[in-house]
Amino acid sequence: MNYKNNYDVINFVDRDFKNVNSFLVIDKEKNGILFDCWKGSVEGINKYLEENNVKLSHIFLGHGHYEHINGLEKIYIKNNDPCVYIGADDLPNLYDAELNQSAIYDTEKFAISDKVSNIKAILKDSVYKINGLTIKAFIRTSHTTGSIVYEIEELKMIFTGDALFCSQRTTIYDEELTDAWDDTLRWVFKAFPKKYIVMPGHHEYGVTLKQISKKNPYVKEILKNKK
Known part of the structure; x- marks a missing residue:
């Protein structure tokens, strides 16, 4: 996907596992910023970076569940220690297979080493x-208490992790977060212009907020029941 101001946004998706998305934003000088890093996409990401001479400078993690973080170490080591950002509440998930749920749902328990x-x-x-980009990080409880919504102003784009999908709602693991999550969804549609493009943690991407407000049945219900 090519956007104005000479930036490219490359999607890496694992269609064999939950359609997990990772997104690489590249400028004309071939500097890269990565959003999320599932292990199933690591080989493709590292190959793309190497073959296209892209220098990965930063990695932004949307939240601390295993399918968005367990490729981190291999990408980090291969690419000369890029700076990694994660919500403070989800930071312990990087080191604990129970917290990041890999001990429950994956065949391989994941925790990063001190190499990262x-x-x-x-x-x-x-x-x-x-x-050359303005990246805003908003801490908003949704899938976890440390979930982050990232905005890139220049691209009119938000990376919503598992807080907001384009056509459906993600799995609720903690019912106690439901009300706060609903508030986060209302905030998203109030805080950003409807023409903004949404890049979620799973499934379909590149859809505007306006389109989502019309096609996602859960979002339609949430927006109808305003607080």
Whole structure:
């Protein structure tokens, strides 16, 4: 996907496992920013970076469940220690297979080693200027209490992780988060222009908020029942 200002957004999806998405944003100088890193996409991501001479500078994680983080170490080591960002509440998930759910749902328990050292915990809503882009990180409880919605102003794009899918709702693991999650969805549709493009953690991507508000039955119900 080619966007204005000479940026490309490349999707890596594992169609054999939950349609997990990772997204690589590349500028004209071939600097890269990665959003999420499922192990099933690691080989493709690393191959693309190497073959296209892309320097990976930053990795942003949407939340701390295993299918979005368990490719982290292989990508990190292969690409000269890029800076890794994750919500503070989800930081322990990187080191605990029970918390990141790989001990429950995956055949391989995952926890990073001390080889991954360049990690920044996002403690509050923050703004980062990286590779000519303005990346805003918003901590919003949804799939986890440490979930992050990332905005790239210049691309009119948000990376929503598992907080918002284009056509459906994600699995609810913690019923206690339901009300806060619903509030987060209402916030998304209030905070960003309807023409913004949504890049979620699974399934379909590249759909506008306006389109989602019309096609996603759960979102339609949430927006109808405004608080």
